[in-house]
Amino acid sequence: MSKQAAGQPAKTDRFFYQxxxxxxxxxxxxQMSRLLxxxxxxxxxxxxxxxxxxxxxxxxxxxxxxxxxxxxxxxKGKEVGLLLALTGTMLALxxxxxALNSYRIRHMNMIGQKVIYDLRAALFxxxxxxxxxxxxxxxxxxxxxxxxxxxxxxxxxxxxxIVNLIIDMLQLAGIxxxxxxxxxKLGVAVMITVPIMFVVSSALxxxxxxxxxxxxxxxxxxxxxxxESIQGIRVTQAYVQEEENIAFFDKMNRRNFRSWxxxxxxxxxxxxxxxxxxxxxxxxxxxxxxxxxxxxxDDGRDARDVRDVYRKLLGTDQPARSNxxxxxxxxxxxxxxxxxxx
Amino acid sequence: xxxxxxQYYWKHRWWLYVSIFCLIVATGLGVVxxxxxxxxxxxxxxxxxxxxxxxxxxxLGFIVAKAAFQYGHGFTGTRFGNTIAYNMxxxxxxxxxxxxxxxxxxxxxxxxxxxxxxxxxxIRNFMAMGFAQFLNVFIMVGVGIVAMSxxxxxxxxISLIPIPFLVIRALQFHQQVxxxxxxxxxxxxxxxxxxxxxxxGVRTVKSFSREPFEVDKFVTVNEDYKDKNIxxxxxxxxxxxxxxxxxxxxxxILYLIGGLFVIxxxxxxxxxxxxxxxxxxxxxxxxxxGYHINMLTQAKASIERINEITQHPIQIKALPNAVELDxxxxxxxxxxxxxxFHYPNSEPALVDISFHAKPGAVIGIxxxxxxxKSTLVQLLMRAYDIKSGSILLDGRDIRExxxxxxxxxxxFVFQETFLFxxxxxxxxxxxxxxATMEQIIQAAKIACAHDFIMELPDGYDTIVGERGLxxxxxxxxxxxxxRALVCDPKIIVFDDSTSAVDMKTExxxxxxxxxxxxxxxxxxxAHRISSLxxxxxxxxxxNGRIVQRGKHEELIQVPGRYRDTYDIQFGDLPESIRYxxxxxxxxxxx
Numbered sequence: 001m002s003k004q005a006a007g008q009p010a011k012t013d014r015f016f017y018q019x020x021x022x023x024x025x026x027x028x029x030x031q032m033s034r035l036l037x038x039x040x041x042x043x044x045x046x047x048x049x050x051x052x053x054x055x056x057x058x059x060x061x062x063x064x065x066x067x068x069x070x071x072x073x074x075x076k077g078k079e080v081g082l083l084l085a086l087t088g089t090m091l092a093l094x095x096x097x098x099a100l101n102s103y104r105i106r107h108m109n110m111i112g113q114k115v116i117y118d119l120r121a122a123l124f125x126x127x128x129x130x131x132x133x134x135x136x137x138x139x140x141x142x143x144x145x146x147x148x149x150x151x152x153x154x155x156x157x158x159x160x161x162i163v164n165l166i167i168d169m170l171q172l173a174g175i176x177x178x179x180x181x182x183x184x185k186l187g188v189a190v191m192i193t194v195p196i197m198f199v200v201s202s203a204l205x206x207x208x209x210x211x212x213x214x215x216x217x218x219x220x221x222x223x224x225x226x227x228e229s230i231q232g233i234r235v236t237q238a239y240v241q242e243e244e245n246i247a248f249f250d251k252m253n254r255r256n257f258r259s260w261x262x263x264x265x266x267x268x269x270x271x272x273x274x275x276x277x278x279x280x281x282x283x284x285x286x287x288x289x290x291x292x293x294x295x296x297x298d299d300g301r302d303a304r305d306v307r308d309v310y311r312k313l314l315g316t317d318q319p320a321r322s323n324x325x326x327x328x329x330x331x332x333x334x335x336x337x338x339x340x341x342x
Numbered sequence: 343x344x345x346x347x348x349q350y351y352w353k354h355r356w357w358l359y360v361s362i363f364c365l366i367v368a369t370g371l372g373v374v375x376x377x378x379x380x381x382x383x384x385x386x387x388x389x390x391x392x393x394x395x396x397x398x399x400x401x402l403g404f405i406v407a408k409a410a411f412q413y414g415h416g417f418t419g420t421r422f423g424n425t426i427a428y429n430m431x432x433x434x435x436x437x438x439x440x441x442x443x444x445x446x447x448x449x450x451x452x453x454x455x456x457x458x459x460x461x462x463x464x465i466r467n468f469m470a471m472g473f474a475q476f477l478n479v480f481i482m483v484g485v486g487i488v489a490m491s492x493x494x495x496x497x498x499x500i501s502l503i504p505i506p507f508l509v510i511r512a513l514q515f516h517q518q519v520x521x522x523x524x525x526x527x528x529x530x531x532x533x534x535x536x537x538x539x540x541x542x543g544v545r546t547v548k549s550f551s552r553e554p555f556e557v558d559k560f561v562t563v564n565e566d567y568k569d570k571n572i573x574x575x576x577x578x579x580x581x582x583x584x585x586x587x588x589x590x591x592x593x594x595i596l597y598l599i600g601g602l603f604v605i606x607x608x609x610x611x612x613x614x615x616x617x618x619x620x621x622x623x624x625x626x627x628x629x630x631x632g633y634h635i636n637m638l639t640q641a642k643a644s645i646e647r648i649n650e651i652t653q654h655p656i657q658i659k660a661l662p663n664a665v666e667l668d669x670x671x672x673x674x675x676x677x678x679x680x681x682x683f684h685y686p687n688s689e690p691a692l693v694d695i696s697f698h699a700k701p702g703a704v705i706g707i708x709x710x711x712x713x714x715k716s717t718l719v720q721l722l723m724r725a726y727d728i729k730s731g732s733i734l735l736d737g738r739d740i741r742e743x744x745x746x747x748x749x750x751x752x753x754f755v756f757q758e759t760f761l762f763x764x765x766x767x768x769x770x771x772x773x774x775x776x777a778t779m780e781q782i783i784q785a786a787k788i789a790c791a792h793d794f795i796m797e798l799p800d801g802y803d804t805i806v807g808e809r810g811l812x813x814x815x816x817x818x819x820x821x822x823x824x825r826a827l828v829c830d831p832k833i834i835v836f837d838d839s840t841s842a843v844d845m846k847t848e849x850x851x852x853x854x855x856x857x858x859x860x861x862x863x864x865x866x867x868a869h870r871i872s873s874l875x876x877x878x879x880x881x882x883x884x885n886g887r888i889v890q891r892g893k894h895e896e897l898i899q900v901p902g903r904y905r906d907t908y909d910i911q912f913g914d915l916p917e918s919i920r921y922x923x924x925x926x927x928x929x930x931x932x
Contacts, residue, residue: 234756239754275408
């Protein structure tokens, strides 16, 4: 996008803030791993948290099975003793979950906040060592935005993001294993949608990332202007320039508003598009099931499997979706920081 | 909370309505299509293949429709949130423009900025999605309860026994997490302030090699922010799992009691299965309740911080019957009558100040740090309202004019030169946007700035960085003088404009001042006698009081503060010449 595009600030404007050059380099994992280096010192503390997460996920996934067993055997079989035992087990599992969740939330947040603290401290220290030239070129507000807002946007990643990613990976792995174990051919048929989803999401993610970069740039300009206008408020009031500044700020704010609208609109499309793609996957499942049943190849085994697979799939795809989305928003911010820091 | 926000969203409330509507439809479709999939499975089971393709497409249609409404909810919701953020930020900015000097004497730039950015975004997030989703929890629970009681109201009541406890627990959470969020936001404000002050003063920090000290100072605020966050997360660890547990307890009760009902033939197994699928429409949203409350509370804490700005009174306001100070007829006569002023909660800064400046007169002000010099001249533009006495402009009390019209008549050159990130041309024309290029050049020439401006690569179009980076102190000061002149004010004020510059620069500024003063009532605050000696009256201030007054020639004849200062600055001259009224300080200076 050209700097002179419509609506972009020009040097003849009332105020002019030098933008940082937009980064054209694509997101790469090397930068991400540099960020993850901040997590390594806490790997000892992280281990029990991951363990708690895994055990917690297993108890959560096992409850639907328990419910199925309860209906099929205790209730249909009218066995009161078994019913009591099974619901008692459910209660116990929920208790275990309660304890594990409490432990996980407490300790993951502690680790996450410590990582954020280290990251911010390192960035601040690094900035202290930068040359005069660095500060000459940049408005103070745009440097400020990195140490505060940008780092804050990583908070979510380090507190909930990592754990959610682990849960999702586990569930995904579980689903794939179950799918393939139930019915190999069926499993492969369903997984056809995975690469489609990947292509769709990565194309979209690229655009979403650019849109958020634009938001960030506008945010940086606003920060620069706020810093300056508050510092220079006495001059503004002495020279009765309040209204002129308000008019200037409205333009700036409106530009930011539009960039937010654009980015939000793109962002919101992520969930529905993934949902439609996964729906296509489910449809393939059904059509395949009915086709094989129609041919009476294996007297309804596939159809039954379809039902099982469906039950196991449904409800587990939700978090995976939101995580991809979180990753997409984060990485624009992530990269900005790495760039300064690196 | 929503009353406070009303002014920002009321005109745009339709976005919210559409967003809520779309969310309800999407949720409804989400409830329906598992049932349709169930039918599909039955059809396959019962080998009714003719309908399978048709049904599969219908289900797909449902999912697409659900996705579309989901998008509609997200699109309109975020638009709603963004609109509120936009309106709110404009309102805040506007308010900041008009808050008085007294407010800014205490306010921290970094803290204010964090309110206009971080706090605003918290509110944006909640209003965009959180609010509709919060509402949706209640809708889903309501629908779930009705549907369950249709099947068996007794079972509904029994299995929902934990829900009232859950609600109580949720309210407790809300109560406890609110102060935690408030503490986080306050801490963020402090962190922002620390970084902002560090970066703004980075040149000083680096020149004096104070980096290690700054890093240590930063540790404190950084640690505080971390601790406040960990404190809040302790509350999440305490409440989130227990909220989830109470919701799950309903499921256990359902299968226990429902199972017994089936065994004793109160209900049949089919009813129990339907019932159990319905209960998830209550349990699912309940799991998220803690999260929603979290967002709501966070937004509330931020709204409080924003209200602190919007509801702060503006101290300096035009009185109802105030008149404009007419530029054409204003002569520039200034009189202080027994003016006493003090800043809130502190000792008087000025006591019983009286003087009279005729149009075009030059008033010099001398005094040590904290003597009240800057306060005195700032009262001229009604930066503060005085405690007692009166300030008269052309014989009329300053409070009878609108403050803006008074300020338009005063060219103020501040002690600390502040230039904006803009071109030199825009900086000079800051107070007079309609100034022609000729007027700008004219002002620059009088201020002895034209020559150095022309030497810059882009001349008047050169962008000076924030706070005039790239220019020397003297250059900045001359631009500030030109900025005052371009407004063609009747009164001009130089607040210690020649401090901290070398002799050569001082001479250039002196000359600029002499040029600028012609035909204007002038106030000069200076440390150097050479800047004051031409004044029609010199006021010597100490501790907020006038301790000496008179012309240069009179003041050097009598022992006192003025003569002491004079002796220090011209001590190398023989006494006979020093006190002779024929000696011109300026000539000696050269």
